[in-house]
């Protein structure tokens with residue numbers, strides 16, 4: 042992700058609670074600001090976000106969520122979005138967590154510049170699970186068998202937190218995190234299509250494996266509960282051009 046694709050840090054929402062309530066109603070999903078005592082899955086920890094963090098996070102959250110049709114989130118099993126700070130799982134800091142069992146997406150509001158990437162990534166995990174392709178995905182594995190290797194040999198010693206925009210040399214993957222396993226690969230390929238369409242499309246012109254993955258994601262999304270059509274992807278393109 043290049044800096045021009047990040048949301049300007051100056052876009053501040055004076056009334057983020059109102060924005061969150063509007064978003065929740067529109068998308069039929071609970072949007073909750075984390076507070077101590079809120080029930081959480083084991084191994085996840087977080088603290089309550091500061092009000093100023095919500096003011097910066099609400100605009101990118103709204104932009105990202107509003108790219109999906111109303112009714113899509115309940116259809117794929119998302120029931121609640123919890124906005125947190127200092128979000129960790131297994132004591133490791135993360136930008137988001139998809140709780141596929143309880144339908145809860147946890148998002149860390151501390152880095153609003155990368156909010157869109159994390160949001161689309163976690164949402165795709167739900168879409169993947171809803172499509173019954175999360176645990177076993179033969180169609181995706183056919184791409185894998187075409188020459189990809191998940192795991193350390195693909196990372197080549199690089200940190201999974203490395204920015205996507207720097208990851209151009211390894212064939213078949215859009216990011217270091219995508220090379221971890223098939224689920225991360227699908228979620229990062231989708232998220233990068235949503236946030237950095239131009240780069241991923243450029244990569245796909247010289248990388249047939251990335252091209253096959255993009256085609257597969259397009260095919261699957263078009264058959265999704267909310268029937269993603271040409272219009273959806275055209276919007277993704279326009280969004281990306283806007284920078």
Ligand SMILES: [Zn+2]
Pocket residue numbers: 162166224225228
């Ligand atoms: Zn993931």
